[in-house]
Amino acid sequence: MIDLAGVTYAYPDSERNVLAGLDLSISEGSVYGIVGASGAGKTTLAKTIAGFIPHAEGGDLEGRVTVAGLDVPTATLLDVVTRVGLVSQNPFNQITGARFTVEEEIAFGLENLGTSRAEMLERVDAVVDQFGLEELRSRSPYALSGGQQQLVAIASIMVMRPSILVMDEPTSQLDPGGTRLVFDVIERVAQQGTTVVMFEHKLELLRDHADTLGVLAEGRIVLSGSPRDVLADERLAEWGVGSTRFTAAARAAASAGLVDRKAELPVSLAEATGYFAKGANR
Amino acid sequence: MSTLYLDRQSPLHRLNPVTKLVGVLAVVLVVFAVPVWWASAAILVGVVVPIAAFSGVGRRLLVICSVLVGPLLVVLVVAQGFFYPGRETILFEWGPFRFSLEGLQIAIAVGARTAVLVAATMLLLLTTHPGALMTALTERGMPPKISYVISSTLQIIPAFRGRAESILLAQRSRGLRTKGNIFRRAAVLLPLVTPLVLGVFVDVEERSTAMEARAFGSTRSRVSYAVIPDSRAQRVARWVLVIVAFAIVGLAFAGVLS
Numbered sequence: 001m002i003d004l005a006g007v008t009y010a011y012p013d014s015e016r017n018v019l020a021g022l023d024l025s026i027s028e029g030s031v032y033g034i035v036g037a038s039g040a041g042k043t044t045l046a047k048t049i050a051g052f053i054p055h056a057e058g059g060d061l062e063g064r065v066t067v068a069g070l071d072v073p074t075a076t077l078l079d080v081v082t083r084v085g086l087v088s089q090n091p092f093n094q095i096t097g098a099r100f101t102v103e104e105e106i107a108f109g110l111e112n113l114g115t116s117r118a119e120m121l122e123r124v125d126a127v128v129d130q131f132g133l134e135e136l137r138s139r140s141p142y143a144l145s146g147g148q149q150q151l152v153a154i155a156s157i158m159v160m161r162p163s164i165l166v167m168d169e170p171t172s173q174l175d176p177g178g179t180r181l182v183f184d185v186i187e188r189v190a191q192q193g194t195t196v197v198m199f200e201h202k203l204e205l206l207r208d209h210a211d212t213l214g215v216l217a218e219g220r221i222v223l224s225g226s227p228r229d230v231l232a233d234e235r236l237a238e239w240g241v242g243s244t245r246f247t248a249a250a251r252a253a254a255s256a257g258l259v260d261r262k263a264e265l266p267v268s269l270a271e272a273t274g275y276f277a278k279g280a281n282r
Numbered sequence: 283m284s285t286l287y288l289d290r291q292s293p294l295h296r297l298n299p300v301t302k303l304v305g306v307l308a309v310v311l312v313v314f315a316v317p318v319w320w321a322s323a324a325i326l327v328g329v330v331v332p333i334a335a336f337s338g339v340g341r342r343l344l345v346i347c348s349v350l351v352g353p354l355l356v357v358l359v360v361a362q363g364f365f366y367p368g369r370e371t372i373l374f375e376w377g378p379f380r381f382s383l384e385g386l387q388i389a390i391a392v393g394a395r396t397a398v399l400v401a402a403t404m405l406l407l408l409t410t411h412p413g414a415l416m417t418a419l420t421e422r423g424m425p426p427k428i429s430y431v432i433s434s435t436l437q438i439i440p441a442f443r444g445r446a447e448s449i450l451l452a453q454r455s456r457g458l459r460t461k462g463n464i465f466r467r468a469a470v471l472l473p474l475v476t477p478l479v480l481g482v483f484v485d486v487e488e489r490s491t492a493m494e495a496r497a498f499g500s501t502r503s504r505v506s507y508a509v510i511p512d513s514r515a516q517r518v519a520r521w522v523l524v525i526v527a528f529a530i531v532g533l534a535f536a537g538v539l540s
Contacts, residue, residue, distance in 0.1 A: 052491060078500055084497045092441065093488035096496065097434030100413035107507035109496035112426075114503050124507070142437055156496060 001028040001195055002049060002164065007063035008219075009044060009053060018044045020219030022063070026212075031196040033187070033210030033227065035203065037240025040216045042199040043088075046168040048072070049197060051080030057072055068163050082113065085157035087150070089169040094153030095141040100143070102152055103128065103137040109160045127159045128183075131185055147178020154185055164195045171202060183209055204244050209269055215239055231267040246272035285436055286346070292337040296379050298512045299410045299418040304520045308527035315531040316539050319387065322394035330401045339408040344405035346404050347397060353363040355393045356459045361396045418510045426504060430493075442482070447475050 002024065009019040026032045036042050047053045051070075054061045055077035065072040068083035089096060089166045099105045103124055110120045127197055128137050131151050132252055136144060141152055150170055157165065167186070171179040190196050190209075191267070200206050206213060206227060213230040217222040217239035221229055230236075246266045254261045259275065266272040289295075296301070309329070313322040334343040362385040363373075369382030416429040453473050454460055460470045493499075533539050 046530070047491075052494070056491065056494060077494060078497060081495050081497055086491070088488055088491065090485075093485050094492050096489065096498075096499075097437045098430045099433070099491075100411065100437070104413065104507055111504050111507055112497040112500045112502070114500070114505050117505055117507070117509075120505065120507050140437070142441055153492070160496070202394055217526055262540075 001066065002026040002032075002197065003064065003066040005064040007048065007061070007065060009048060009061045010059055011044075012058045014059075017219055019048065022220040024214065024221050026195060026197060028195055029190075029193045030211045031190045031198065031209055033206035033213045034197065034199045034216050034221075035201065035206065035213065035230075035241045036199075036216035039241070041219050042216055043168050046086065046088075046166050046197070046199055048074070049164070050084050050086035050166045051075065051077050052086065055080070064197060081162075082160060083162055084164045084166060085160060085162035086155050087157055087165070087167045087170050089172045091146045091149035091153060091173060094156075095149055100140060101138050102133060102141055105141045105152055106133075106156045106159050109156060113160070123159050123161070127155045130158075130188060131155045141144065145178065147174050149183045150174060150178065150182050151185060153190070154182070158189060158194075162194070164197065165189060166197045166199075168199045169201065170198070171200065171205075179205070201242075203231055204268075207244065215241055217241075228267055232265045244268070246275075250275055285412050286342075286404065286465065287411050288339050288342060288408050289411075290338040290409070292409070294333060294337040294409045295468075296511070297409075298510055298516050299406075299415040300422060300512075301516045301520055302406050302410055303419075304413075304523050306406050308523040309402045310399050311527045312530050314397045315534040317391075318532065318539065319391035319394050321539075322391070322398050326394065326398050326401060330398065330405060333344075334401070334405050336406075337405075337409055339405065342408060343401060343404055346408075347401050350400050350404075351393070351397045354396060355389070358389040358393050362386065362392075413508065416512055417506050417508045420504070421506055421510065430498075442478070445481065446474060446478055449474055 004022055004024040007019050007022040007024075008017050010017050014069070022045070034042060034045065044053065047057060048061070049067055049072075050067060051067070051072050053059060056135075061073055067080065070079055070083065072260045073078060074185065095105060096108055097259050099108055106127060107120050107124050110123060111133075115123070128134055133148075133151065133155060136148060136152075141149060144152065154165075154167075154170070168178060171182050174182065179202065186196060186209060198206065198210065212224060212225045215230060215233075215236065222239060223233060223235070231244055232247060242248075244267050246268060250259065250265050250272065253276065254258045254263075259278065263275060263278065266275040291482075307344035309325060313325055331340065334340045363381045364376075364379045364385065366382055366385030366388055369380065369384050372380045373386065374381050408455055412433065416424075416433050420426055420429045447495075450460065450470075453470075458470065458473060459466065461467075530539070
């Protein structure tokens with residue numbers, strides 16, 4: 001579904017390879033979370049999967065980038081965007097400003113693709129219903145909260161029915177309520193069989209929603225596996241990735257000699273309860 | 283959103299935006315072609331004002347026109363009245379200046395035409411949602427990129443105004459003094475404009491990505507989601523307006539309406 005092999009990329013007028021020999025394989029219908037420090041190349045990788053690199057950004061792209069059956073470097077951007085949706089981090093900038101109501105904003109992509117009006121109505125109704133936007137459909141997109149705007153942005157992409165949804169830190173500018181709204185929607189999108197690639201800093205939410213977690217550092221995926229295994233890995237700090245509250249507390253307790261250092265580190269509340277109970281019984 | 287539109291339930295509000303636009307163009311064409319001031323005044327008082335009042339936007343139209351046209355009228359009357367070169371009938375003198383009837387007539391003629399132009403245009407904007415206007419014009423061949431520039435300007439500028447206020451507040455909280463004489467106020471512009479403009483550049487790139495992600499670069503024929511009602515009667519009315527307007531212009535050029 002998504003197959004990147006030996007991908008190296010440098011932006012125009014730059015000699016630095018933001019992606020450096022990156023290999024990544026993501027199976028169809030899965031939710032793949034990618035974490036990495038600031039400047040690790042998360043946005044660059046997101047744009048590469050979504051076709052904006054090299055088609056909109058230019059630069060030197062080497063290696064194999066196959067997404068949704070398309071060879072991205074030789075396909076057109078239009079071909080890619082109809083199969084791969086991209087949602088970025090700033091909700092305000094996701095609103096195009098081209099339309100005056102939420103439902104028109106959602107329909108904007110379909111208008112550009114020349115979709116028949118009957119099909120547009122059907123698809124917009126379905127997405128509005130799925131995303132719980134019924135009460136907002138006649139409002140201006142600029143009158144919404146950040147979380148609501150991000151929902152509209154995701155709905156505007158999903159109405160085009162891409163098989164892959166790439167989300168570049170979609171909750172980084174949202175409050176906890178907005179973040180929850182977005183993750184609820186991602187859950188529903190994934191249940192429909194859409195492949196979701198999510199670049200995100202909120203490790204505990206990724207733990208609950210991702211099937212697989214990858215760590216991006218030095219321009220390549222340096223670790224990949226189940227969220228539990230990745231989040232408990234001791235090397236995360238070396239790559240500039242934090243840890244869950246539970247893992248951090250367990251490390252501190254182990255350092256202080258309160259619990260067994262050899263026990264597997266917890267990454268969730270349930271695991272932490274067991275972990276610290278064992279320490280208390282020691 | 284920066285718009286003059288007033289949401290009311292009136293027949294004028296329900297008209298297709300193109301019908302209203304053709305009406306405005308026809309009226310403007312006529313008042314600029316017919317060389318008598320009372321024709322403009324008659325259209326203003328007999329057509330534009332009653333329609334505005336009937337559509338529930340009369341008071342707002344009066345306020346807008348007073349603000350836009352009032353100062354212009356004063357300048358016109360003073361400039362033309364005192365300095366019109368073809369003056370023959372002097373109404374009064376003020377020191378070395380002589381106020382002429384001919385100058386006053388010119389001022390009234392130009393002022394009346396301008397008032398009709400402004401009032402008719404404002405009536406269109408007060409009774410037509412900008413989204414409906416853009417959709418109607420795009421359906422009739424206006425390039426989507428032009429429609430986008432207009433629509434996004436109307437919506438994004440107020441948002442940027444909010445951002446400018448946030449930057450100003452942030453700068454004030456760091457001790458920047460924003461009150462005082464004109465030089466102090468000018469000095470405030472740099473710390474306000476720099477982050478605002480740099481932010482706009484970032485926004486433009488992100489918004490362009492969002493647009494492309496929604497196939498804005500597609501060359502396929504676009505289909506409009508919003509439906510702008512139109513009717514055979516309105517199509518006929520548009521042609522009638524065009525024919526009547528050009529007929530009046532023709533008569534004016536032939537000297538019949540002088």
